[in-house]
Amino acid sequence: MICVADLETMDRAALVAAWSELFGTPAPRAMSRVFLRQFLAFEVQCRQQGGLPKGVKIALEARPPRKDVSATPALKAGGRLIREWNGVTHVVDVTGTGFVWKGETWRSLSAIAREITGAHWSGPRFFGLNGKQGS
Numbered sequence: 001m002i003c004v005a006d007l008e009t010m011d012r013a014a015l016v017a018a019w020s021e022l023f024g025t026p027a028p029r030a031m032s033r034v035f036l037r038q039f040l041a042f043e044v045q046c047r048q049q050g051g052l053p054k055g056v057k058i059a060l061e062a063r064p065p066r067k068d069v070s071a072t073p074a075l076k077a078g079g080r081l082i083r084e085w086n087g088v089t090h091v092v093d094v095t096g097t098g099f100v101w102k103g104e105t106w107r108s109l110s111a112i113a114r115e116i117t118g119a120h121w122s123g124p125r126f127f128g129l130n131g132k133q134g135s
Contacts, residue, residue, distance in 0.1 A: 113127070
């Protein structure tokens with residue numbers, strides 16, 4: 001099992017190997033070494049602690065569906081979007097009612113992208129869902 005403390009000394013190749021070991025898939029090519037390290041540390045800690053707290057899981061699953069949610073069709077409840085912006089990692093969880101970012105439910109990815117950047121963005125583009133991720 002990978003140890004969080006070991007991640008700090010790993011080079012990119014070792015981090016990519018650790019990703020493959022944890023997730024059974026290749027690491028995303030465009031992911032920075034810093035971001036790989038942070039994501040892997042979160043996942044290792046989450047697995048060691050038994051996953052998300054039960055209350056968080058219940059809260060995410062209990063929200064009633066909303067008809068006005070503009071979720072991207074390719075996204076399914078339980079999915080997670082991760083985007084690094086100006087050195088800050090942003091994690092967005094996909095639910096049946098929209099998107100959860102910083103503990104708050106949002107109806108659209110574009111609103112979250114606008115909040116993160118301070119500028120108008122296409123949410124799917126900002127999060128790299130259409131093959132063109134913003135810089």
